[in-house]
Amino acid sequence: MTYNQHFPFFVVDAFTSNPFSGNPAAVCILEEATSDEWLQGVAAEFNLSETAFLWHQQNNQWKLRWFTPTCEVKLCGHATLASAHVLARELCLKDEEFLFSTLSGTLVVKGNENTITLNFPKIEPKLFSNIYLHEQTAAIDTLDLNIVAVYQAGEDIILELAHEDEVLDYEPQFDKLAKIDTRGVIITAPGKNPDRDFVSRFFAPRFGINEDPVTGSAHCSLAVLWSKKLGKSSLRAEQLSKRRGIIELGVYPEHVSLIGESRTFSRGNLAL
Incomplete structure (x- = not known):
């Protein structure tokens, strides 16, 4: 990664259809992997509960990582929904589903006109x-x-x-x-x-x-x-x-589905 590059970012309110509600996440689209130090620095600068970093691998497959202002996390729902929202509605990609490679394995995310469905790991309390x-x-x-x-x-x-x-x-x-x-x-x-x-x-x-x-x-x-x-x-x-925020849920033998709406709050470019 060199200086004077510009990478698009979006701030998306997830699990809501109303402004100034739900959970805001920053989504940054990168061209390739970069250092953990840089990713953590950007997340600290946004200072939202989560910042998602995406870069394309092949076809409808994307690498996805999530950072709080202080550390990386293994699983994040609202920033995954926000990431799919950006790919489908901001970048207007035509894929009906996206495969995200994450620290929690491959996550399958599907979208339609109004909602996005996340198929996430099932965690037994x-x-x-x-x-x-x-x-x-x-x-x-x-x-x-x-x-x-x-x-x-x-x-x-x-x-x-x-x-x-x-x-x-x-x-x-x-x-x-x-x-x-x-x-x-x-x-x-x-x-x-x-x-x-x-x-x-x-x-x-x-x-x-x-x-x-x-x-x-x-x-x-x-x-x-x-x-x-x-x-x-x-x-x-x-x-x-x-x-506040609303999540529709489905419990299946092998996974849990989380269904929610989302809205773009802002868009811009990271100046590096």
């Missing part, structure tokens, strides 16, 4: 023993929450609460959340209205994200959890951050 809740080293028992159950879900921990209002009204203490040895802490509860099956919020201060607006990767496990609890394979979820 594992129930923790009640003893774990009372270990001071876990730090979970220091949170001001009435916890129904705790689950390990891949790199994250899920805290199940009884009521939606507890999720909405929770005032996070990020110093306490950062002591929990996990990528992210998810709080979730059943939806109180018939238009959604469950709600959630996501905190990842250890990864430079105090609260993520709409977290696609978290729903790889949340969908499985609530599918079993509610006895249904198609679900509708809302993440109750300030920006």
